[in-house]
Amino acid sequence: MFLIQRCLWSLSNKARLLKITCASGCHPFSTSSKMCKKFKIARRIEGLDRNVWVEFFKLSSADPAIVNLGQGQPDISPPEHIKEQLAEVAAIDSMNQYTRGFGHPSLVEALSSLYGKLYDRRIDPNHETIVTVGAYGSLFNAIQGLVNEEEEVIIVEPFFDCYDPMIKMAGAIPVYIPLRFQPTEGNEWSSASWILDLEELESKFSSKTKLLIINTPHNPTGKIFSKKELQGIADLCIKHDIICISDEVYEWLVYTGHKHIKIATLPGMWERTITVGSAGKTFSVTGWKLGWSIGPETLIRKMQTVQQHVIYTCATPLQEALARAFWFEIKRMDDPECYFYSLPRELEAKRDRMIWLLQIIGLKPIVPEGGYFIIADASGLNVDLSEMTDDCYDYKFVKWMIKNKKLTAIPVTAFCSANKKYFEKYIRFCFIKKDSTLDAFEKIIKNWAKES
Numbered sequence: 235m236f237l238i239q240r241c242l243w244s245l246s247n248k249a250r251l252l253k254i255t256c257a258s259g260c261h262p263f264s265t266s267s268k269m270c271k272k273f274k275i276a277r278r279i280e281g282l283d284r285n286v287w288v289e290f291f292k293l294s295s296a297d298p299a300i301v302n303l304g305q306g307q308p309d310i311s312p313p314e315h316i317k318e319q320l321a322e323v324a325a326i327d328s329m330n331q332y333t334r335g336f337g338h339p340s341l342v343e344a345l346s347s348l349y350g351k352l353y354d355r356r357i358d359p360n361h362e363t364i365v366t367v368g369a370y371g372s373l374f375n376a377i378q379g380l381v382n383e384e385e386e387v388i389i390v391e392p393f394f395d396c397y398d399p400m401i402k403m404a405g406a407i408p409v410y411i412p413l414r415f416q417p418t419e420g421n422e423w424s425s426a427s428w429i430l431d432l433e434e435l436e437s438k439f440s441s442k443t444k445l446l447i448i449n450t451p452h453n454p455t456g457k458i459f460s461k462k463e464l465q466g467i468a469d470l471c472i473k474h475d476i477i478c479i480s481d482e483v484y485e486w487l488v489y490t491g492h493k494h495i496k497i498a499t500l501p502g503m504w505e506r507t508i509t510v511g512s513a514g515k516t517f518s519v520t521g522w523k524l525g526w527s528i529g530p531e532t533l534i535r536k537m538q539t540v541q542q543h544v545i546y547t548c549a550t551p552l553q554e555a556l557a558r559a560f561w562f563e564i565k566r567m568d569d570p571e572c573y574f575y576s577l578p579r580e581l582e583a584k585r586d587r588m589i590w591l592l593q594i595i596g597l598k599p600i601v602p603e604g605g606y607f608i609i610a611d612a613s614g615l616n617v618d619l620s621e622m623t624d625d626c627y628d629y630k631f632v633k634w635m636i637k638n639k640k641l642t643a644i645p646v647t648a649f650c651s652a653n654k655k656y657f658e659k660y661i662r663f664c665f666i667k668k669d670s671t672l673d674a675f676e677k678i679i680k681n682w683a684k685e686s
């Protein structure tokens with residue numbers, strides 16, 4: 235025994251002298267080396283450490299002078315009534331304790347009432363809705379609850395960035411289909427020019443396909459899927475017996491001349507669709523991190539099972555305040571002052587101002603039909619990016635812009651995987667910003683124009 239110990243000690247000492255370390259930097263015979271093995275990353279999150287929000291939040295916070303039009307974070311005031319309701323609710327003792335796990339009773343009632351009108355059917359508040367930690371929570375519950383290892387999930391590129399890692403964390407395989415930019419006369423610079431080729435989509439289906447995720451109004455392009463496109467997608471889902479997740483967090487943010495259609499309302503789609511919503515996007519309160527899903531009991535039940543073991547329940551006071559805010563708006567849905575209509579009106583003017591400003595310096599904006607982002611082609615600016623080290627042009631460009639112009643946007647390839655090459659000339663700007671922020675943006679743009 236003593237001899238074995240001596241040998242191990244001498245080996246360990248030699249390794250130290252020779253500076254031998256394991257891949258993660260640990261000495262191979264040390265206690266920390268044993269820990270290293272145990273602390274090794276779980277396979278399900280291998281390769282998923284990079285995150286665009288973490289990276290650009292840090293870059294944008296480095297200097298208070300930076301004008302941040304990156305993340306979809308409103309700096310406008312949320313409606314007064316929702317803030318007042320939260321203050322009132324927080325003063326009620328019982329509202330500060332746990333509530334029903336799948337959604338606070340008054341909130342699921344409000345969701346049932348609102349979506350009952352929109353779907354023109356009765357929505358069972360207890361079995362056909364679930365309240366989650368943001369839309370993120372809904373997406374996570376749905377993917378975890380429905381997809382098995384090795385099954386395939388089709389996602390449209392560019393996609394909201396969390397779809398891809400969530401699919402991979404479930405051990406499933408993302409299958410990508412890119413939107414194609416096909417401008418027609420009169421539509422050269424509209425998000426309507428982003429086309430989902432249905433033949434190409436059908437080629438992505440296989441015997442392993444379980445789910446298809448769509449997002450309309452679409453982040454980052456602002457595209458609103460037309461009824462024809464949704465019908466084509468619905469036909470394929472039905473033909474191949476696939477479940478659809480429809481991420482509709484920007485459902486109310488639709489600009490003049492356009493209409494948002496819920497795929498779940500098309501014939502044969504209710505029973506196979508989970509529709510995802512977000513309080514953050516509906517009431518401009520992204521910090522509340524409340525979301526929900528609407529769908530048939532068979533699908534919602536699986537989401538509830540995941541939720542009960544992962545978070546159990548969402549914050550009670552936030553849910554009660556959200557329920558009251560919904561009732562407030564539901565009662566005035568015939569009034570143009572209803573927030574569901576007044577917010578897109580306010581945003582449309584901001585969108586148009588931003589489009590005008592971007593054009594001044596030769597960033598070519600693609601006018602969004604919905605949502606609160608504009609993507610712009612930055613490739614015509616001939617900026618010297620030689621000192622930037624990222625792989626993709628858009629990452630280099632945004633980092634250059636933060637450093638040299640004190641302006642943050644988001645590189646569109648952050649929303650891509652297999653098809654980055656089609657999107658790397660675009661960067662995304664967020665326009666749900668108060669006028670003073672847009673004034674600061676205007677100043678940057680005008681100085682930029684003078685310099686160039």
Ligand code: IK2
Nearest residue numbers: 305306368369370394453483512514525
């Ligand atoms: N789905 C989509 C399409 C989203 O855009 C978001 C939120 N995006 O905001 C970040 C950005 O793009 O700048 C979500 C889901 C998540 O919503 P929630 O905040 O409710 O979890």
